[in-house]
Amino acid sequence: xxxxxxxxxxxxxxxxxxxxxxxxxxxxxxxxxxxxxxxxxxxxxxxxxxxxxxxxxxxxxxxxxxxxxxxxxxxxxxxxxxxxxxxxxxxxxxxxxxxxxxxxxxxxxxxxxxxxxxxxxxxxxxxxxxxxxxxxxxxxxxxxxxxxxxxxxxxxxxxxxxxxxxxxxxxxxxxxxxxxxxxxxxxxxxxxxxxxxxxxxxxxxxxxxxxxxxxxxxxxxxxxxxxxxxxxxxxxxxxxxxxxxxxxxxxxxxxxxxxxxxxxxxxxxxxxxxxxxxxxxxxxxxxxxxxxxxxxxxxxxxxxxxxxxxxxxxxxxxxxxxxxxxxxxxxxxxxxxxxxxxxxxxxxxxxxxxxxxxxxxxxxxxxxxxxxxxxxxxxxxxxxxxxxxxxxxxxxxxxxxxxxxxxxxxxxxxxxxxxxxxxxxxxxxxxxxxxxxxxxxxxxxxxxxxxxxxxxxxxxxxxxxxxxxxxxxxxxxxxxxxxxxxxxxxxxxxxxxxxxxxxxxxxxxxxxxxxxxxxxxxxxxxxxxxxxxxxxxxxxxxxxxxxxxxxxxxxxxxxxxxxxxxxxxxxxxxxxxxxxxxxxxxxx
Numbered sequence: 001x002x003x004x005x006x007x008x009x010x011x012x013x014x015x016x017x018x019x020x021x022x023x024x025x026x027x028x029x030x031x032x033x034x035x036x037x038x039x040x041x042x043x044x045x046x047x048x049x050x051x052x053x054x055x056x057x058x059x060x061x062x063x064x065x066x067x068x069x070x071x072x073x074x075x076x077x078x079x080x081x082x083x084x085x086x087x088x089x090x091x092x093x094x095x096x097x098x099x100x101x102x103x104x105x106x107x108x109x110x111x112x113x114x115x116x117x118x119x120x121x122x123x124x125x126x127x128x129x130x131x132x133x134x135x136x137x138x139x140x141x142x143x144x145x146x147x148x149x150x151x152x153x154x155x156x157x158x159x160x161x162x163x164x165x166x167x168x169x170x171x172x173x174x175x176x177x178x179x180x181x182x183x184x185x186x187x188x189x190x191x192x193x194x195x196x197x198x199x200x201x202x203x204x205x206x207x208x209x210x211x212x213x214x215x216x217x218x219x220x221x222x223x224x225x226x227x228x229x230x231x232x233x234x235x236x237x238x239x240x241x242x243x244x245x246x247x248x249x250x251x252x253x254x255x256x257x258x259x260x261x262x263x264x265x266x267x268x269x270x271x272x273x274x275x276x277x278x279x280x281x282x283x284x285x286x287x288x289x290x291x292x293x294x295x296x297x298x299x300x301x302x303x304x305x306x307x308x309x310x311x312x313x314x315x316x317x318x319x320x321x322x323x324x325x326x327x328x329x330x331x332x333x334x335x336x337x338x339x340x341x342x343x344x345x346x347x348x349x350x351x352x353x354x355x356x357x358x359x360x361x362x363x364x365x366x367x368x369x370x371x372x373x374x375x376x377x378x379x380x381x382x383x384x385x386x387x388x389x390x391x392x393x394x395x396x397x398x399x400x401x402x403x404x405x406x407x408x409x410x411x412x413x414x415x416x417x418x419x420x421x422x423x424x425x426x427x428x429x430x431x432x433x434x435x436x437x438x439x440x441x442x443x444x445x446x447x448x449x450x451x452x453x454x455x456x457x458x459x460x461x462x463x464x465x466x467x468x469x470x471x472x473x474x475x476x477x478x479x480x481x482x483x484x485x486x487x488x489x490x491x492x493x494x495x496x497x498x499x500x501x502x503x504x505x506x507x508x509x510x511x512x513x514x515x516x517x518x519x520x521x522x523x524x525x526x527x528x529x530x531x532x533x534x535x536x537x538x539x540x541x542x543x544x545x546x547x548x549x550x551x552x553x554x555x556x557x558x559x560x561x562x563x564x565x566x567x568x569x570x571x572x573x574x575x576x577x578x579x580x581x582x583x584x585x586x587x588x
Contacts, residue, residue, distance in 0.1 A: 017131065018140045020189045021124040022147050024084065024182045027175075028091060028117035029151025030159075031060055032412065033287050034175060037160040037308045038168050040292055043434070045168065048104045050427070050434045051222060054420035056104075060111045061284075061416050062217055064118030065409035066210045069259050071119025072405075073201060075126060081192040084123045085183055091117035092179035099172035114175070121147065122405045125385060130193040142326040142382035151319065157312030160291075164308040195523070205258035208247035213410070215240035220417040259403050268391035271458045272384060273407040275342065278455030279380045280411020281418075282349050285448035286356075286373050288419050289441050290315050290366050302438040304363055314366045318374040325378030332379070338386035339462045345379030346456045352376055353449040357442055380455075384408070387462070415451075419444050502531075505578040506539040507555050514539025515581055518557035524549070542574070555579040 035042065035056060042053035067087070075083040094113025101107055124144045132140055162170050219226070219236040226232045251257040264270055294311035296303025306314070332341045352372030359365035388404050426440030507518040520541045522531040530551065535541045545551065 016189045017191070018128065018136070018143065020182075020185045021127060022143050024088065024186060025121050025124050025144055025147030026151035027178045027182045028087070028120045029147055030155040030175060030178065031091065031111075031114040031117060032057075032064075032151070032284075033155045034159055034171055037163045037291055037295075037312060038171075039288070040295065040436070041168075046102065046104045046107060050424045051421070052104060054417070054424070055108055056111055057420070058217065058413065058416045059108045060115035061409065061413035062213060063112040063115030065213055065406060065413050066206070067116040067119040068122055068406045068409050069209070069403065070206050071116075072122045072126070073258055075119075075123045077196065077201060079192050079196070080123045080126045080130070081186065081190055084120050084127070084190070085186055087117045087120045087123065088179050088183045088186070092176045092183070095172045095176040095179065099169050099176065110172070117179075118409060121145070125405075127190065127193055130195050131191065139326055139329075141385050142329045143323070145381050145385050155319075157309065157316045160308035160312030195529075200256060202251075202254055202256060202258040205247065205251055205254060208243060208250060209258065212240055212244035212247055213413070215243055217413055217417050220414065220421065223421065259406070264403060266391060268463055269388060271462050272387045272391070273404055275346075275455045275458040276384055276404055276407040277411040277414070278451040278458070279346070279349075279377065279384075280408040281415040281451040282353070282373075282448045282455070283377050284412045284415035285353075285419055285444050286318060286370065287315070288416070288423070289444050290370065292423070292436050293360060293441055294363060294366060296436065300435065302360070304366075306363055310363065314363050315370050317367055317370040318377075321371050321374030322378035322381070325375055326382060329379050329382035333383065333386060338383040338390065339459065339464070341379055342383035342387065342462075343456065343459045345376045345381075345383060346452050346459060348376030348379065349373055350376075350449060350452045350456070353445050353452065357445050360438070360441065381408075418447065422447070502542065502544040502574055503551075503553060503577050504540070504542040504574045505576050507535040507541060507557065507579045507581065508539055509581055515557050518555055518581065520579065521554045521556075523552040523554060553577065553579060555581060557581055
């Protein structure tokens, strides 16, 4: 195997790379809550029913759920930066489609295209993982992971301001402008990852996943109109079960599947993904409920009679708090681990929704609720990538994180459909206008609280870390994990890996002088990092391999040029291989 390369010269990540990637994540997340300030007016604006109007929101979330693994796989094959730019471009096209229509069907088409940009979140995480040094990776990944909530929260006041003072179509022109800006910044600042996976794109898997999710969410949205026991509703649920089952069986037989389902069978990955769905459900509830409560006229007896702008400002702390929790998470996780941080986050969300049931009588009370829930969701979202990375081999972290992001998207999709249905079914008909009720708002909060309770139960069943592996599994990335273990090995914290099957040797200068503390990275045939270590004082290193096959060993040290060397591991005995910086390989 030869080192994988990009189509352009490799560039190092700069100080602006993380802010630009986070900005791109925030921009695509804006699509989720862009129309929340005008949600109560959508039936009138689009000349349709309330239940049909919910598809304007649900379609975005659904396409985002489908796009996440698709764009992640395409990024592995053809370049993460390239697919990030493609995702943003599709979003811009979708925004312009929606900007030029007042009809339901074209609006849904435009909103579906906007949702495909959600694949930018795992692509950004992947770019950070491939380019950033480990000391910056933890907080950067936490910020990128939380951007889905940050963008959703910050979009509310901005969208409300635009919708209140201009035509509502200006929301889409603004979204298109933000997308163009994100594309320009990405082109200027973000380098392409040098890693590529080999294989082909699983088109049948992508179509099967899309069909299964649509068949599942359609009866959730329309079940109240059709009747939950009607043949149509039950038939679609049954069809969804059959399609997703067949899709799963097909994915298990594909050499390069869209979603690696075997990874999900592991206890920690399975529980983390299920908890991610619950966090996604709880996140979207507040974005749908509080703006409507704040804008309802006070004459209803429970509405707070605020303008769209004030309503947006009251909910804005949701996104701001999530943004500020990224560095807090890094400190908490370093001390207590991501499992504990996830539990703390879920407890804070539960307190926010539980208290929110009684804090609906004044605008300032909704601000308190937004701050509490934002802090909890920020901690929970930040914990999820670290939990996944700590549970799978380094060679599988890309697929595992893509699936986790998909689970969060499914959670928000289900939340949108269920809460939209609850609010529509509990609304009062006043002169042909459906007015949400306080009962519907409280039922929505109870649903969110129940989802958090399930997430807490799942989090408590996550396996506890063994003392000897605490440092490794608390790391924020596979690079952190392997290098932390290497640091311990150099310090004599546990026995050397010399007896393990893999590669061993020394890192030397071109003159044969040993190089201490050089980073040696093992890259598998899919272009994924399979291990990393640091050379000892005499230049020696050892790297275990997860399986036989071809690998690339990349060595790097301060003051020396990089080295990439191809090697194949066969059998159960270590392969002796010395690495010479910055040039050729030398014999052992």
